Amino acid sequence: MRSVELFAGAGGLGMGISRAGFEPVAVIEWNRHCCHTLRQNQAKRLEPVAHWPLVEGDVRDFDFSAIRGGVDLVSGGPPCQPFSLGGKHRGCLDERDMFPQAIRAVRELQPKAFMFENVKGLTRANFIPYLEYIRLRLSYPEMTPKPGEDWTTHRARLEKHHSGGKHDGLYYHILTRGLLNAANYGIPQRRERIFLVGFRADLGIEWSFPEPTHDLDALLWSQWHSGEYWERHRIAQRHRPEGGKAKARALTLAEEPRSLPWRTVRDAIADLPDPEIQPTAAAAYANHRFQPGARSYPGHTGSPLDEPAKTLKAGDHGVPGGENMLLRPDGSVRYFTVRESARLQTFPDDFRFEGSWTESMRQIGNAVPVELAAIVAGSIKAHLAQAATPDRA
Numbered sequence: 001m002r003s004v005e006l007f008a009g010a011g012g013l014g015m016g017i018s019r020a021g022f023e024p025v026a027v028i029e030w031n032r033h034c035c036h037t038l039r040q041n042q043a044k045r046l047e048p049v050a051h052w053p054l055v056e057g058d059v060r061d062f063d064f065s066a067i068r069g070g071v072d073l074v075s076g077g078p079p080c081q082p083f084s085l086g087g088k089h090r091g092c093l094d095e096r097d098m099f100p101q102a103i104r105a106v107r108e109l110q111p112k113a114f115m116f117e118n119v120k121g122l123t124r125a126n127f128i129p130y131l132e133y134i135r136l137r138l139s140y141p142e143m144t145p146k147p148g149e150d151w152t153t154h155r156a157r158l159e160k161h162h163s164g165g166k167h168d169g170l171y172y173h174i175l176t177r178g179l180l181n182a183a184n185y186g187i188p189q190r191r192e193r194i195f196l197v198g199f200r201a202d203l204g205i206e207w208s209f210p211e212p213t214h215d216l217d218a219l220l221w222s223q224w225h226s227g228e229y230w231e232r233h234r235i236a237q238r239h240r241p242e243g244g245k246a247k248a249r250a251l252t253l254a255e256e257p258r259s260l261p262w263r264t265v266r267d268a269i270a271d272l273p274d275p276e277i278q279p280t281a282a283a284a285y286a287n288h289r290f291q292p293g294a295r296s297y298p299g300h301t302g303s304p305l306d307e308p309a310k311t312l313k314a315g316d317h318g319v320p321g322g323e324n325m326l327l328r329p330d331g332s333v334r335y336f337t338v339r340e341s342a343r344l345q346t347f348p349d350d351f352r353f354e355g356s357w358t359e360s361m362r363q364i365g366n367a368v369p370v371e372l373a374a375i376v377a378g379s380i381k382a383h384l385a386q387a388a389t390p391d392r393a
Helices: 012-019 032-043 099-109 128-139 151-163 216-224 228-232 244-250 265-269 338-344 357-365 370-388
Strands: 002-006 023-029 054-056 073-076 113-119 172-181 192-200 325-327 333-335
Touching (some): 002 099, 012 023, 023 032, 073 370, 099 113, 099 128, 192 370, 216 244
Antiparallel strands (some): 172 192
8 A cells, every 4th residue: 555654754653654564656755854864775775675665855836746656654743742742832834834735636636645744732621622623624624724814714714614514526525642651552652743734525434543551550450460580581579669559459459450561661772781880781782872961850869660651742942851751769860871762663674774872862852652653553454454355344
């Protein structure tokens, strides 16, 4: 199946989509650092990026009519700074808002499905009206704004059309997952994002988001009931933490949860040498160098080793002292290395990030976890394949 990737960044979403079985016919990204990272990995013939048709440039200048043949999926993470909790919250007034370009791609390519990811901030109360506007525009991509029409007037016109019940022309059924927590799908990071997924209405596809497979209670059970977690990591009884509230909650569980345990920072990085203590051994791994300057302060206390990591941040001006930081059991802290951060985002170890620590962390912090993308895209592909089968039920 063919796909088009917009706002590719360092390739997390696109890699997951490729792993799910889609073949990109265009991968578009304007940031030169991200493009350099992708090209260096292509030069190493790293799959699945080795044969990506990478286009470096502004998506606003891209001519989608140059893509011949049908497209099954359009995907991307429209730049999220306008809606980020850490940004200036300008939303639709921000020139960095690329949702109009995502909608243009859907209108011109008319894919069978689309998948767009964005930050938790888009669900803030003051952005919900605009989120609904985006949903309506993606539902009816051919209903473009009239000259001089502002977005609120356009939204009212779309709402009237939607409530009318007659949907001629290009129309998509939209599904939104308010907050998809990556930890619930086996990613070693508490990362909440929204996904906008749509299927072309003429396909008659009924779809829902994949069910979560991992949860906190299962992790607590493995730590404080069975002890399997500590045994697997060969942590002697005398070196295990006291547990506190986590242990107290675990002891209220009457039976072992059926879900898989959340994956923790330790699960993700335990086999990597500590770059602060073992710099020579750490040098054998790409992007695994100690970064000084980490410090803890209120509200920014790092990610405990035996929990999923807190959300990795990108930051417009680098990463402040308490962000993207490991909190060791003894209370000491240090920054995650680029390699450790890549593991928390489920990038493969042979994928190398180019640029300084700050620039590499920006690329990683803006990425979609590769494995999460593969889970969602895999479900989309399965439903598209079923719809293409003539004798489907």
